[in-house]
Amino acid sequence: IFIGILLGNAALAYQPHLTYPYPLISDEYAHISLGERLSEDGVLPFTNPYFSAPTKHTNFESGFHVLLATLFTIIPGEPVLLYKYFVILFALINSVLVFYVTRALTESNTAALSAMFFFGSIKSTSGLLAQQYFIPLTVGVTLLLLLFIFLHQLVTKKEKKYIALLIVTLLVTVLTYPPS
Helix, strand or coil, X not given: CHHHHHHHHHHHXXXXXXXXXXXXXXXXXXXXXXXXXXXXXXXXXXXXXXCCCCCECCXXXXXXXXXXXXXXXXXXXXXXXXXXXXXXXXXXXXXXXXXXXHHHHHCCHHHHHHHXXXXXXXXXXXXXXXXXXXXXXXXXXXXXXXXXXXXXXHHHHCCHHHHHHHHHHHHHHHHHCCCC
């Protein structure tokens, strides 16, 4: 059941890309451009890539752009065409994390599987950016779930390593998607 829901969530996340091979929203193109600039220049971009004259751009999501630059560097191919596959990867990661968090808090496989199923079935719309888009929010959800996991482990096991993991994850979250 777990594998079936996991594969279903990945399919639902990827479904809008079956007939359209490109990113779906303008935000995705902006992040691709910033990630490409970072991978090519080796410097975090703080200018808007779509203006011919350098226009200052506050980059609150630089951690996301570092992730993209890393992925663009290690995976061969055109970033605009590769981008749709990141949706699948993070749909899988987030589904597993939702299962883990729910299982840890409820001690119920049924609740965890249900949460995983319902999480994956949330459809992206213009007002609700869910798993069908790969944007900083997507990685922010991943990091938020990791924060919940490390906090739960810290409270239940009381081991100092979870304080370090919690702090590191919180710092990465602040750099990647501050609202998380």
